Amino acid sequence: MKLKLVKSIKLSLALLMTMSIAGSCTAATVTTNYQGSNEDFPNPERGFFSSSMSTQEDSPLDLSTVQNVKNNNHTLIRRIYNIPNYRNSALPQSFLNLIKNDCESARKGGVKLFLRFTYNFEWEGPDARRDIILSHLDQLKPVLEQNKDVIAFMEAGFIGSWGEWHHSTNSLDNSGDRRTILNKILSVLPTDRMVAVRVPTYKTDALNNSNALTPQEAFNSSYRARTGHHNDCFLASADDAGTYDSSNAEKTKSFLNLDTRYVVQGGETCTTSEYDDCPNAMKDLERMHWSYLNRWFEENVLKGWQDQGCLETVKRRLGYRFRMIDSNIPDKVKPNGTFSMSFKVTNEGWASPYNPRNLEVVLRNKNTGQQYYLPVSEAVRMWMPGETKTVNITGGIPSTMPLGEYQVLLNLPDPTSTLRNRPEYSIRLANQNVWEASTGYNSLLRSVIVDPNAGGDTYSGSQLFKASGGTNSQSPSNNNSSKTVTFYEDSNFSGKSQSFGVGTYRADKGQLNQV
Template sequence: MKYNLITLFFLSAIISCSSGDNGEDPIDPIDDTVNNITYDASSEVISNPERGFMHLWSVTSEGSPLNLTTLQNLKNENVTIINRVYYLEAFKDSDLSTAELDLISTDFEMLRTTGIKCVLRFAYNSDPNDTDAPLNIIERHLDQLKPIFVANADVIAFVQAGLIGSWGEWYYTTNNLTTLENKTAVANKLLEVFPKEIKIQVRTPLYKQEIFNYSTPIDATVGYGTSDIARVGFHNDCFLASANDYGTYQNVSAEKSYISNEALFVPTGGETCPPTDVPIASCSTAESEMKLLKWTYLNLDYYGPVLQEWRNNNCFTDFQRKLGYRLLLKSATLKKEATTNSNYLLNAVLQNKGFAPIYNVKNSFLVFKSVTDATMYKKALSFDVRRIAPNTDFELKESISLSGIPADKYELFLKIEDSYETLSERVEYSIQLANSSTWDANTGMNKLLHTLTIN
């Protein structure tokens, strides 16, 4: 077949246009089998577990237990944790009494009933002129307390090492407990009597470095495990109070950098103090420090003028949002249909807008709720929510078996619940994502705003 010049010209033009040589990218066809979702962030102050501002409530030997009504009212303050400090001043040379052990057990029951957790500490006095207990008594008391710790690990968020010196701050001591040998003995005993899932906090970064004889921060290969070194974090009881936070730091910049790295895996928290050689911390200074050191909780009761400064300058509420973790959904790409007994791809991006990660293991599920009769099917996810680091995008991409889920239409939910069976179905202990119109307060689940048809 022969073509004249005009025919060849038109053929050339058609081929050129169809191959995209007109200088523009070809338009991809819309895939109507997929739902591309962009989630709206919420500015709400969220009462998530194991983080945020907390009250410090101490009690003397054989004193009054926690009050149920007072604990119930904490939800009005968006408070989910308390710092419970037990002073054992009556037992410096004897075993703990049955009444003291009953007091502690009763407190844990009250916490569980009201949906609260505690940051725990023990001490023998609150006066630098008073005495503390010798090492053998401390170890004996911890042995007595071990069964209570094991039975109530579910409502213990973290443990401040305590026990040594006034207020349990590892400074003033009348029993020579601040030697490296004795500090190590107390730390090791705490690690022994508390379940391996619970993290212990020491008063300064140098204490941990001395006890474990190291200075390079742990990394993910160690940090997500349960070895002793992976279980020790930090509490600072004079945060923002002086150039070195009343001796919390020796080499300030190096030790802050060290905490910043370790706090991806172990918690930092504490309280402020009356400032000495520095002004009351401004909002910007406080935010910068909490972001650097990954603060997860802060005492709401001390030091008052510092907290008031933040209220006066309108950053207190922002700190309520950001202390600890603040997880939210950013986007998701989800198939609209699937077939029974196939695999379904969960493909979402999460962010952490808080100062810190989550430190305690959680169980996560993709939940399928039938549009027809509200029957729910939970499929466990393997991803570790602790790995959602602050200020990063986290890609959650996981294939889930639909085995056992019958054909129907389903709303999809993400549920992040407590790892302890005693708390797993409690809404108060489930994690609410910081998105608009996604939280189901009746079930403790987060809507993915997607309906899946299983054929």
């Protein structure tokens, strides 16, 4: 009996020792819950937009106009090019230069454009022949490719009144010509950009497919996956002034409800009606996954929404709106060790992003400011409205990574090389106390300590955190951000400047010296 008891005690002690050793080999994980925010703030490629029209080359998009748009919390400008003088001729280089300059103004100002080309801006105004349109699109191709970073998408344009594909004076408002021109637009646009057509049947007829996109077809760069929708008479009537099938509007809405999960949808109101109240607006904006809406037209409809109390909700929920729920992050990790974390995010907007979007985890040394970032393979465009997504992330800590405490941050930058360094083009989360305007990062409000004595597995994969530069680099996606420093006052230093890193400085005889 004693022998059995001794064996039992030894076995229990051995089990406890095994459990203790296993526990010491695994770093503790800290769960953080995040508080949501109801603030209306700008995010790229979504929300209310402002509209600007150019006739020939007489009205370029200047930087002050872009800045006024930004001051209204808008990140999108609809740029309409009304080109009646070129109905029968090639586009001159001066016009192509105008588009380039407009894109540069947008780039400098921190917004994106969506474009429409039209040969008139009036009811039953004259358009151009098909061969002219096709040749104009060939001319536009290099400009579109060179400036795709600030082109969110295109509205189909070119045909008929206002470029909305009806009342063509050249009889182009038929399935065959629409198909030819839509295919041409899609062929000259960069393959990661979409085009929006005015009426859903224009898409289904032109592409010979009446089915809505499936998750398997989403974002696969096919013409169907790149053709979205714009409704420029939202809530004007039971069928939105002919946008939907007048005999079965519900059928069209059911198609759009499925198709617009994966393509861009937006537009504007055009007149007051019995259908334009808040309940109808909120229902259809959500059902058809609207990403963008004209803020200034039609004024009486929008004023009605303001008076009825839904305008602020519309501002917040157009497009995507990602809110972090919680995260699980290790408190320590060793050099050459495995960094594993997860987070849970929900989309409180009415749509998901329609353009590609990157995701990366950033570790920033609290003392030196040195940054390391880990690109994450994650389909952000599949963070669907109304759904909650859990993202699991695993990467390796470099063996040469300096020891110390690192803040953990999340970055969702624009994937284009010209904009990924620009914080205003990164996605902001709808949470309190997480946004860093100077970097475009979202703080996860946690730190991890790189410690050689930390437990955990040695990393054997290929996804290592990458150094983003020296201590002067605030972000792997933002090498020009300002740094937080502390100054001791010195009158001799007034009006002078020099480059410096993070730290505390004393001004002495007109020079800054780190202390």
